[in-house]
Ligand SMILES: Nc1ncnc2c1ncn2[C@@H]1O[C@H](COP(=O)(O)OP(=O)(O)OP(=O)(O)O)[C@@H](O)[C@H]1O
């Protein structure tokens with residue numbers, strides 16, 4: 001079978017899975033316990049990773065751009081640069097990448113194991129809807145947790161940038177935080193939250209859906225024992241990151257070139 | 259080599275007074291995976307309230323046969339009929355309705371790994387019935403006692419032995435009180451004492467509740483204990499379908515080779 005046919009089949013299955021999930025959104029309340037469990041295991045348990053990576057990312061951005069800005073005497077602007085790059089781009093993308101590698105792979109491995117050990121067949125035989133029982137809770141919880149973790153990532157990244165600015169770039173904490181907050185001032189005035197934050201959160205909401213849908217579909221389609229589970233996990237993480245990057249570009253284009 | 263056609267398939271009509279209508283019917287079913295043909299024009303039927311045992315070498319397609327009955331696989335050609343309805347032609351709603359009346363015991367148990375034993379057994383009722391929790395708990399406990407694992411409720415599938423998984427799988431298949439039950443090696447991994455108890459259950463369900471069943475099993479004691487008829491799968495077809503007494507007395511060379519009674 002050609003690679004293109006395979007790709008199209010995979011894409012078709014993912015779109016089908018997304019639609020099947022959307023059609024079952026009415027069961028969210030009924031599935032609240034499973035959703036809460038997934039929020040904890042797929043989201044909350046990743047908090048420390050997101051905090052750690054976000055902190056260092058903010059510090060790196062601050063250091064790298066700070067050195068250049070200092071050369072032209074503009075280091076006062078460091079708060080603005082860190083805040084905008086974290087909120088628009090770094091926060092959503094870093095969080096999505098971390099979730100693809102951790103939660104995405106665990107979804108694919110879990111569902112893949114269920115598939116190869118006949119558990120999915122058992123659900124089918126008992127007339128139990130696997131979309132309601134397995135897919136819906138995972139998609140909903142990542143769609144919620146991805147933006148929440150992104151807010152954390154943004155915040156800690158900006159804080160990390162400030163640490164570097166005040167200790168290594170001689171930009172006072174006061175000045176840094178003023179420029180950072182200033183940069184995020186509302187553009188359209190909704191709830192006085194800035195557009196950059198909205199756009200970042202919209203992105204991460206979509207990233208959460210992409211990661212969960214791709215990982216679920218790879219897991220559900222796994223065949224052939226442990227080998228199949230390994231392959232499903234690998235393609236779940238690989239495709240999640242690829243789709244996230246493509247979606248990232250397209251959403252940025254739509255939001256910032258209006 | 260002896261002729262291996264279906265000439266020896268004898269006595270298709272049920273000899274007892276139970277219903278004559280075929281509940282499960284295979285009509286010339288063929289199934290291949292790639293270039294490996296597993297079922298070849300397989301035909302047989304099971305009438306209401308009877309228990310058919312299917313024997314055959316490992317890899318001969320016994321599990322594949324069961325999967326066709328419950329619609330997990332579709333035949334390449336031929337038809338599988340349940341109460342006259344063709345399984346492969348049913349809509350997803352119709353098949354879901356049919357499956358609620360059926361029970362399936364998987365060869366490897368197929369317990370949901372993230373639910374404990376009690377919740378596994380309760381799952382079909384929780385998902386597909388409006389019974390109150392207390393009623394569900396009572397029924398689950400009753401079934402766990404029936405398969406001799408009364409204290410297993412809070413254990414996770416990964417923590418229990420293969421034989422226990424098998425029994426939990428049986429309890430889960432029985433919890434909805436199905437009218438048609440398919441058992442894939444119900445005695446595998448069980449000690450003789452527990453196996454006898456399980457066979458007793460299978461027997462009683464057929465006799466008292468008129469359950470129609472198919473039992474795939476290698477163990478001769480099991481077949482003697484539960485079966486009304488035995489079918490031997492050979493090269494994808496039914497080599498013989500007859501009552502257990504004539505089956506075990508058969509002089510067919512393939513059967514004698516299978517049981518190791520061909521050489522003194
Ligand atoms: N999903 C599948 N894809 C490809 N081949 C399959 C599939 N399921 C079964 N087979 C093949 O069909 C043949 C029959 O398999 P089946 O599981 O029915 O054997 P069995 O008679 O139940 O054997 P056992 O007694 O060992 O359980 C095997 O050779 C197997 O490789």
Ligand SMILES: [Mg+2]
Nearest residue numbers: 320321365442
């Ligand atoms: Mg088998």
